[in-house]
């Protein structure tokens with residue numbers, strides 16, 4: 378059974394992760410200086426400005442989000458804060474979740490759900506965009522927004538406020554990013570005031586939703602706060618120099634009793650939990666590992682991510698239909714194809730997925746986290762509809778089997794409008810990593826990475842139309858010849874015909890799918906690496922209870938059927954689907970009842986589509 382094969386393969390992946398983790402320990406336990414970090418992270422991220430995305434879909438999404446938020450009216454952004462502080466609040470309402478409004482009803486209108494909730498995320502997205510581009514108007518806007526926000530801070534903001542921790546987590550992130558990436562020297566003072574303002578409104582510890590419901594709040598939305606996501610940004614505030622209180626607060630809000638503790642012991646406590654926020658919480662566990670050296674929290678994140686991949690994920694890499702984790706063995710993933718159009722919360726989910734795969738990749742050097750990242754990239758977020766100027770947002774990917782379509786969310790400025798600009802600013806730093814030995818190419822995407830190697834500057838420039846051509850060309854530019862290693866991610870799906878060539882000569886390195894290939898050389902100006910992957914189309918069942926409900930997957934791409942669907946489809950017809958021409962986004966399968974057109978998620982526009990097919994064996 379295909380599903381069985383996939384699950385076995387993922388188990389092997391987890392074992393490989395732990396093996397490479399212990400290797401990483403021995404190799405780097407003594408020789409890396411870690412002044413602030415107690416945990417070991419053998420791989421480092423590039424600075425935002427060291428990776429440039431070249432023309433392509435990722436660059437287009439980043440540019441669109443950057444331009445939209447750079448142009449957004451500042452009075453509108455500050456309005457809910459000024460109103461709640463009793464100050465004059467010029468400008469229009471943003472609309473949707475962002476406003477102060479009495480319309481909100483947890484079982485009805487979501488107008489006014491969480492006033493100002495995403496301000497910090499927009500600030501963070503702009504600060505990171507400044508770090509990527511060096512755009513002075515973007516830096517100036519970040520600094521103006523911090524200056525505009527500072528005088529509105531008051532503990533009164535959180536009176537009668539449904540989700541204080543949720544909003545403060547984002548405010549914190551925006552302010553520490555303004556400090557770190559946009560050079561805003563006032564941001565820590567503003568953060569201190571914002572922290573003083575929220576503390577009286579926070580519980581003593583992180584509360585699971587079940588604990589919040591037990592407190593009998595006066596309306597249900599008071600039970601939806603996400604205190605368990607606070608530690609990541611609190612630890613980051615501490616690491617960036619905002620003060621020791623942030624480390625202490627981070628420790629206070631680690632949800633060890635009901636979440637990280639059981640996860641660290643291998644208990645799958647995901648079912649029933651809210652999906653995105655609990656994946657986001659894995660990043661809090663990773664910061665606990667990095668700052669405190671807590672192996673328990675590393676195990677919690679690593680086990681939690683394995684449960685996510687093996688028990689909660691669709692063939693796209695997306696997870697959590699109706700924003701809920703499901704019980705393994707229940708068949709609920711398959712049932713959701715009938716019941717739900719809210720199959721994966723795409724911008725938020727992809728943002729959380731990118732963060733945790735970056736952390737785990739850096740700590741374990743296991744390339745399979747990169748495989749998982751690219752699955753989410755090509756099958757979910759790159760197919761998201763662009764955010765509109767009025768806050769109209771793409772939210773859910775739809776995998777419904779009766780009919781599925783791309784749409785926009787009913788409410789303006791939801792959560793997904795906040796994570797989208799943060800994620801697209803992170804595309805560059807997710808594409809490459811480095812250690813003292815060299816550079817790791819994680820994503821095959823048009824891009825340029827520049828760094829100091831020895832005494833000179835080195836640049837790698839990648840040209841590719843991956844994943845429509847499963848190949849990439851990487852050119853080296855170097856001031857002086859430099860000896861270092863270029864590590865290439867060889868995806869676990871790569872077939873035996875996968876090749877790597879340097880200056881036209883095939884490299885004899887043993888290419889192992891699911892590992893980084895190591896290519897060591899004295900690199901000089903004009904050297905060129907060419908990598909070409911082999912992929913076959915395989916079928917993945919939606920869950921073990923629905924072995925005959927399958928999605929075709931080619932390399933990193935899930936293939937979505939569009940147009941007329943034949944009445945019956947055979948497995949072999951799907952596995953023999955062929956790309957109509959090299960570089961095309963369209964595949965064709967011939968079934969006994971007619972032909973079937975298959976497309977990638979990013980190439981689908983307004984047409985209806987279907988991901989999973991009932992197949993005859």
Ligand SMILES: [Zn+2]
Pocket residue numbers: 722724725726772791792793794
């Ligand atoms: Zn969202």
